[in-house]
Amino acid sequence: MQRLIPTGEAARPVAFAEVPPPVPESDEALVKVEAFAPNRGEIFLLDHPRPGLLPGKDVAGLVVQAAADGSGPGIGTRVVGHPAQGGWAEFAAVPTHSLAVLPDSIDSARAAALPLAGITALRLLRTAGSLAGRSVLLTGASGGVGHYVTELAVGAGAELTAVTATPVRGERLAELGAKVVHEVAAARGPFDVVLESTGGPDLPLALSKVHPGGLLVWFGQVSRIPVSLDFFQLLGGPERVTIRHFHYAGAPYGSDLATLVRLVEQNRLHPEVGRIADWTQTAATLVDLRERRIRGKAVLLVGGAR
Known part of the structure; x- marks a missing residue:
């Protein structure tokens, strides 16, 4: 073959x-x-x-x-x-x-x-918990995972702000119901949940926009730039924020694939x-x-x- x-x-x-x-x-x-x-x-x-x-x-x-x-x-x-x-x-x-x-x-x-993008989105949103009525910031939103997260989160009742590099990449996300900005600094918080995938300087900036007691889920580093956090800067930011590392991997995947197939068949995921x-x-x-x-x-x- x-x-x-x-x-x-x-x-x-x-x-x-x-x-x-x-x-x-x-x-x-x-x-x-x-x-x-x-x-x-x-x-x-x-x-x-x-x-x-x-x-x-x-x-x-x-x-x-x-x-x-x-x-x-x-x-x-x-x-x-x-x-x-x-x-x-x-x-x-x-x-x-x-x-x-x-x-x-x-x-x-x-x-x-x-599969990979859809399973990642499903499991990421489970990690974030119930999103109905909650404000969510999604960085690095222009890829496959970002598309699925946006559609699923908005469908679950989240008020989602998506960060994507260019207006062209943001058009589809806006159609799905997201508020689109082109850099993390432009996102108007605070947010109950931040889903962060770019790393580098964006993660500390996104962290500063989390509501006190909120959650940041770190699920990627597409910038390929390591993250540096300054403890003393955190002292002046939101209190009691939880930072969780996330990676989608872990078989079995069949039930999540079946969920994705069902959502597509029901015209709820595109x-x-x-x-x-x-x-x-x-x-x-x-x-x-x-x-x-x-x-x-x-x-x-x-x-x-x-």
Whole structure:
């Protein structure tokens, strides 16, 4: 079968290789991949790929071999999945606990845009707690996670302010019901909850805008700049603020994937796909994602799938 593997080259980060199909473990289904969606974290890993790296955590396709232990969907079932790796290929072995069945109304391209960003958004909002009537600040809101957080939080009754770099990236967030600003300094607090993903100087600034007794959830550092906090500056800021570190990872993912699928089917969640291309265009698409030339998710179709 064909698989995309890292090259270590910035201009052409992946290339095709002919490899044997994966051999599933007893609790894994073999999925014929129809579509996959890269994530920014995977793009960073491609800058200096470790030996044996097989990218691909967000896939949608068709089960062609059911799990030997009898768990999960049967042959011929359309699914969306979140394997640990290996999804940028014609076939992927996916644990059945990290699969969800797709209805006919959701195509593979939209489904592939759901897993990592959607699961992150769901779990992040659970960490934040009930948001009805609460003021929320979301930084780094222009990516896939930001889109899903915005739609879900506004739908839950939050008064959400989203920080995004440019007016173009903010248009869709405003349509979803967010108040949009283009730098953290412009956000008018205080906020009950801050969801912070940029790091660097933005986190201390966002922290200063938390309501006394409020919560800051730190879930990323897309600026790639480490955070420095000054204890004495905190003394003059809001009191009793809780800072929580958050990372989405932790299988099983199947129930969260099923929730995301249900929300899309009910027209309550709308994946933002900025580009759909054949997987022969993966290398160029990865470069465009790295350079932020694509708004929303990019989805690659495998073997002419639609």
